[in-house]
Amino acid sequence: MDLEYTEQYQVYREEVRRFLKGWPLTGEEADRPGAAGSFRKRGIEAGFVCRNVPTEYGGAGQEPDALKDAIVRQEFYAARAPGDLTSQGAGLLVPTLLEFGTEAQKKRFIPKALADEERWCQGYSEPGSGSDLASLQCRATLDGDDYVLSGQKIWTSNAREADWMFGLFRTDPSASKHAGISYLLVDMKTPGVEVRPLKEMTGGMEFNEIFFNDARVPAENLVGKPGEGWAVSRATLVHERNLIANPNMMRDTFNDLLDLARRVEINGRPALEDRALRQRLVEIEGYVRTGETSSMLQFTAGVRGEPLKAMRPMMMGKLYSTDTMQRIQKCAYDLLGAEGMLAPASEDVAGWGRKVTATGWVEAYIFSMGPSIAGGASNIQLNIIGERGYGLPRDMRPPSS
Numbered sequence: 001m002d003l004e005y006t007e008q009y010q011v012y013r014e015e016v017r018r019f020l021k022g023w024p025l026t027g028e029e030a031d032r033p034g035a036a037g038s039f040r041k042r043g044i045e046a047g048f049v050c051r052n053v054p055t056e057y058g059g060a061g062q063e064p065d066a067l068k069d070a071i072v073r074q075e076f077y078a079a080r081a082p083g084d085l086t087s088q089g090a091g092l093l094v095p096t097l098l099e100f101g102t103e104a105q106k107k108r109f110i111p112k113a114l115a116d117e118e119r120w121c122q123g124y125s126e127p128g129s130g131s132d133l134a135s136l137q138c139r140a141t142l143d144g145d146d147y148v149l150s151g152q153k154i155w156t157s158n159a160r161e162a163d164w165m166f167g168l169f170r171t172d173p174s175a176s177k178h179a180g181i182s183y184l185l186v187d188m189k190t191p192g193v194e195v196r197p198l199k200e201m202t203g204g205m206e207f208n209e210i211f212f213n214d215a216r217v218p219a220e221n222l223v224g225k226p227g228e229g230w231a232v233s234r235a236t237l238v239h240e241r242n243l244i245a246n247p248n249m250m251r252d253t254f255n256d257l258l259d260l261a262r263r264v265e266i267n268g269r270p271a272l273e274d275r276a277l278r279q280r281l282v283e284i285e286g287y288v289r290t291g292e293t294s295s296m297l298q299f300t301a302g303v304r305g306e307p308l309k310a311m312r313p314m315m316m317g318k319l320y321s322t323d324t325m326q327r328i329q330k331c332a333y334d335l336l337g338a339e340g341m342l343a344p345a346s347e348d349v350a351g352w353g354r355k356v357t358a359t360g361w362v363e364a365y366i367f368s369m370g371p372s373i374a375g376g377a378s379n380i381q382l383n384i385i386g387e388r389g390y391g392l393p394r395d396m397r398p399p400s401s
């Protein structure tokens with residue numbers, strides 16, 4: 001198996017690197033408000049960002065090329081380019097609208113989502129409907145040219161900063177649970193939409209509850225047909241899981257763990273020389289490699305246009321990434337010992353970036369619980385892999401239970 005890229009793609013990789021060098025990626029410049037948006041704009045102009053989104057909707061309008069997509073993803077991650085490229089607007093809504101949106105919706109919403117002029121949140125989960133999302137109860141009742149929304153969403157990330165929400169609502173309570181759901185775009189400033197923050201174990205407040213009290217949404221904001229929102233939402237979820245699965249992140253974070261093991265000491269010797277730790281590291285490296293191989297299989301199947309075969313590794317990507325990231329970060333946390341336990345809490349829980357300080361590692365460990373739940377918890381991923389990937393029976397419970 002030859003894993004080298006051909007010369008044409010190596011040249012492309014160099015072009016991507018040159019582009020990234022010309023942009024301040026670290027420090028205050030990268031963090032200032034609007035930096036991610038203007039970075040994205042330049043990336044689109046250069047043809048590297050939003051490659052597959054047509055120019056009439058504000059994208060780069062490039063020919064589809066999975067290898068180029070992969071190179072861009074690898075290089076942007078390696079350079080720690082502003083992470084906002086994976087925001088809910090650009091990362092989740094835009095590909096969903098490209099597939100299911102009307103022409104008017106594409107023209108109205110995609111350019112602003114790409115330019116970061118309008119920010120989005122995802123309104124799926126409800127207090128009683130997470131893993132069993134199709135049981136959701138939030139209602140949208142057609143009244144003239146509007147849908148009237150009532151009910152509650154929960155765990156809505158970034159809702160307070162969001163201008164818009166794409167969400168799931170029950171439009172036909174008499175239909176079977178999957179059939180009565182519709183996908184709506186909701187302006188967060190609509191009267192009757194109330195957002196309340198929730199504090200997380202990380203100390204941050206990214207999560208929110210949303211209450212709908214007879215909020216009116218124009219019926220033209222329906223994506224797909226009434227009652228067919230389940231299919232639309234599944235498309236969004238596939239994009240979400242693909243964004244969460246990141247083999248480059250696993251490898252980089254594992255390398256950071258090795259660096260940590262060189263710096264920290266056990267019994268006066270570098271921890272990396274400790275036999276028990278070495279065994280643990282080898283085991284984790286096995287997971288990292290399996291994740292990388294799985295991602296390559298998915299990638300190869302995708303390039304060859306083998307959608308069915310691509311399914312299994314694709315489903316495994318999220319499970320593997322999140323599980324392995326937790327293993328890496330737990331190992332770092334254990335390695336830090338008292339230093340880890342005493343590490344001061346940071347105001348800003350930065351998420352999945354590079355973690356070289358004790359505080360950074362501890363934050364990353366706490367944060368690592370979230371991605372294994374978001375976008376479908378790990379148990380649900382296992383169910384999906386078993387049922388859809390391998391054709392196992394859907395319900396293995398004995399009839400009496």
Ligand SMILES: Cc1cc2nc3c(=O)[nH]c(=O)nc-3n(C[C@H](O)[C@H](O)[C@H](O)COP(=O)(O)OP(=O)(O)OC[C@H]3O[C@@H](n4cnc5c(N)ncnc54)[C@H](O)[C@@H]3O)c2cc1C
Pocket residue numbers: 121122123124125126127128129130131132154155156157158369370371373374375376377378379380383
């Ligand atoms: C970081 C983060 C960000 C999130 N962002 C958003 C967001 O922006 N928008 C949004 O709508 N939601 C968001 N969520 C919510 C997320 O989608 C739900 O938490 C998730 O779907 C699980 O639902 P739940 O919390 O209700 O847990 P439950 O469904 O109650 O599950 C509890 C436990 O039971 C297990 N379980 C449940 N059913 C089964 C089954 N059939 N077989 C085996 N095990 C099962 C689950 O795996 C889990 O371990 C986010 C969550 C996190 C952690």
